Structures are given as C-alpha cells and as structure tokens.
Amino acid sequence: MPKVAELQIIDTVEGTGETVPEGATITAHYTGALCVDGTIFQSSHDFDEPITFPLDRVIAGWTEGVPGMKVGGTRRLIIPSEKAYGSVRAAANIPPNSDLVFDIELVAIK
Known part of the structure; x- marks a missing residue:
C-alpha cells in the first residue's frame, strides 16, 4: 500500500445517536491495524469491553x-x-513511521 498522504475518514455505518463534539470523552470499541499489511496490533474486543477515553489524550488522527x-x-x-x-516505535508491534487504520464503533459519549 502506498504511503498515506492525509487522514481519511470513511463512515461505514452512520449512527443515529448524539454527535461527538471536539474534545469529548467517548466510549468505543476499536481495532487498530498497520496499513502496510493489515496486521492487527490492538483491539478492544480482546478485553470484551469498550474503552473510555478523552479525545484530547489520543493520537491526532483520532x-x-x-x-x-x-x-x-x-x-x-x-x-x-x-x-x-510518527518516528517513534509506539509498541513492539507498531514500527516507526507506520500508517495506521482503525475501525471504530462508537458506543457512547460521556
């Protein structure tokens, strides 16, 4: 896959609930993978619970x-x-300069 030039946002299912404002705290299920080969490096489904976090404490893409x-x-x-x-090795399974893909299911806005 060629280098990703800019953030791409693709709605696969449009929700019917409340809309997320900037800076919100959300609860979501997600799966993160490397763009280069699709290797999954983390999924909230592995923990059987969605994760809650503020959007100002995550990577800029989120x-x-x-x-x-x-x-x-x-x-x-x-x-x-x-x-x-960026150029940082975020984890053993996320090499430096990796483009990433996340599939996100929005459960709630806190």
Whole structure:
C-alpha cells in the first residue's frame, strides 16, 4: 500500500445517536491495524469491553477523525504516520513511521 498522504475518514455505518463534539470523552470499541499489511496490533474486543477515553489524550488522527461521529455508528480512520506515532516505535508491534487504520464503533459519549 502506498504511503498515506492525509487522514481519511470513511463512515461505514452512520449512527443515529448524539454527535461527538471536539474534545469529548467517548466510549468505543476499536481495532487498530498497520496499513502496510493489515496486521492487527490492538483491539478492544480482546478485553470484551469498550474503552473510555478523552479525545484530547489520543493520537491526532483520532482527535481529528472522531468528532462528527454519531453514537451507534462505525467509522474507519486511515491515519498517516504523522498523525499517529510518527518516528517513534509506539509498541513492539507498531514500527516507526507506520500508517495506521482503525475501525471504530462508537458506543457512547460521556
């Protein structure tokens, strides 16, 4: 896959609930994978519970890509490395300069 040039936002299911404002705290299920080969590096489904976190405490791709989602919706974010972890090795399974893809299911806005 070629290098991702900019954040791509793809709504796969449009929710019918409340819309996420900027800076919100959300509860979501997600699966994160490497764009280059689709290797999954983390999924909230492994924990059997959605994760709750503020959007100002995550990578820029999420901070910019989640607002506007509606509760009950699913969205795919294709994130260039500059809006992910950049040149830092974020974890053993996320190499430096990795473009990432996240599938997000919005459960709630806190």
